[in-house]
Amino acid sequence: MASGPQFNLDHEVVYGTVEHVSPLVDRVTCENPSRFTFKGTGTYIVGTDDVMVIDPGPPEDGHVDALVAALDGRTVTHFLITHTHGDHSPAAATLKEHFDAPTVGFGPHPLDRPDPNASSDDEEAGFGFDEDDDEEPEEQVESENEGYKSDHAHDWDFVPDMVVAHGDVIQGAGFSVEALHTPGHISNHLCFSLADKHAQYDRSLFSGDHVMGWSTTIIPPPDGSLNAYLDSLRLLVPRDEAVYYPTHGAPITAPQALVPALLGHREARTEQILACLGDGIDTIKEMVLRMYTHVDKKLYNAAGASVMSHLLALHEIERITCSDDQPKPRSIYGLAV
Ligand SMILES: [Zn+2]
Known part of the structure; x- marks a missing residue:
């Protein structure tokens, strides 16, 4: 595989304080670090006296107090x-x-809140790696299920006061923000492009979880879509923002290098999967074992999820066949003829 995107893990934060990241932009970081949030959620405050607040964060008292x-x-x-x-x-x-101000977003959560009484299909969810069969302590199973499967990973209640579509401009005091619809990580994802009226500062993009400098973006099923994500990356390629501010991690100062590298990384992975299928390797488990030879076994399930997002995308465009109606963790795959 070609050398992948250059990630930047160098990100010092001081939780709960205001950090000035540019003359127009402040950031307050919530102390909610994890393998999904890196050092935590960075809430941006844009403007000087009249401000917009981007991604207020999780409902944690300490963070809300720091923002107030x-x-x-x-x-x-x-x-x-x-x-x-x-x-x-x-x-x-x-x-x-x-604060008496409207919320602005693309729309409410695209999925329905899961029924807590519904039976879980987790038993079928594994990719079939050996450790799936191991007896695991309760806490470990719980932490494995954290992330996008857990209920608190989603805001089921949010409904924007102002619904915006791709290209809509929100006027601020001395600056404006253009909403860019960038589905993929989730179908209601927006990036916000900042332009100040006097073009005094560099044009910048608040990239949410669509483009992050420390990690690739997770495409969690069923709402996440790799094809939509790739289109949303291609949308950014011709744009001219000089710096990206992701919700997690340090500002991205060379987005014109990173975005094509992220695209190339996914395209190379797709080619590897097609090569596996060409060689008769027809399950996600076997593909992971072939493609992720240098990866710790503990990461096999995460790798399986990534391979699965590619198979879903290839199935959507009818490049591959699948033994089930929709790709599942233990389906049998083949090349479409
Ligand atoms: Zn997210």
């Missing part, structure tokens, strides 16, 4: 929401008790 303090004496005009994952939008509801 950071916003003291300023006027909030809008709460901009990149998407409805639990580490991005829920604190908007609490902040609205302190």
Whole structure:
């Protein structure tokens, strides 16, 4: 595989304080680090006196208190929401008790809240790696199921006060923000492009979870779509923002190099999967064992999920066949003729 995207793991944060990341942009980071959120959720405050707040974060008291303090004496005009994952939008509801400003987003969560009484199909969910059969302590199973399967990973309650579509412009005081619809990670994902009226500062993009500098983006089924994600990356290629501010991780100062590298990384993975199928390797388990030879066994399930997102995308465009109606973790795959 060609050399992949250059990730930047160098990101020092001081939780709960205001960090000035540019003359127009401040950031307050929530102390919710994890393997999905890196050092935590970075909430951006854009503007000087009249400000927009981007991704208020999870509903954690300490973070909300830090934001209320950071916003003291300023006027909030809008709460901009990149998407409805639990580490991005829920604190908007609490902040609205302190600041009279509308929330702005593409729409509510695209999935229905799961029925807590519904039976789980987790037993079929594994890819069939040996450790699946091991007896695991309860806590470990719980932590394995964290992330996008867990209920608190989603904000089921969020409904934007202002619904925006691709290309809509939100006017601020001395600056404006253009909404870009960038589905893939989740179908209601927006990026926000900042332009100040006097073109005094570099054009910048608040990239949410669509483009991050520290990691690839997870495409969780069933709403995540690799094909949509790739299109949303291609949308950014001709654009001219000089810096990206992702919700997790450090600012991306060379987005014109990173975005094509992210695309190339996924395209190379797709080619590897097609090569596997060409060689008669027809299950996700066998593909992972062939493609991820240098990876710790503990990461096999994550690798399986990534391979699965590619197979879903290839199935959608009818490049491959599948033994089930829809790709499943233990389906048998083949090349379409
Ligand atoms: Zn997310």
